[in-house]
Amino acid sequence: MNFSIKEVAEKLNISQYTLRYYEREGLIPSVQRDNNGRRVYTDADLGWLQIVCCMRATGMSISYIKKYVDLCISSKDTLDERRKIMLEQKEIIEEEIKKYTDLLELVNMKLDYYDKKVSKDELKELIIEKKK
Secondary structure, eight states: OOBOHHHHHHHHTOOHHHHHHHHHTTOSTTOEEOTTSOEEBOHHHHHHHHHHHHHHHTTOOHHHHHHHHHHHHHOGGGHHHHHHHHHHHHHHHHHHHHHHHHHHHHHHHHHHHHHHHHHHHHHHHHHHHHHO
């Protein structure tokens, strides 16, 4: 299936400018063009873009992503190196998940505190109301 730049931008929630930039930087190996010179993205291009977006979301630099893409298109002899890059990305994501899990735990503790406080205050108000 083929997609326009607008469709890909909407599908991946990135700007058309970003798509053009990724292409200029060589992060999408071979975007085809139609007879009018407009970009035509394939399912394979979308696959590349999903990986690129994932890597960017974890803070990987454009040059490091470019290195990964170059390894992917060069040969099968680079499987170990590509796997190492993916393993590093996995570790980064796991660290981020842990960080946010810890933050969530703190927020939940504060919510529990406020819930208990509110419950005690409501109970006090009920007791006062009954005494009247």
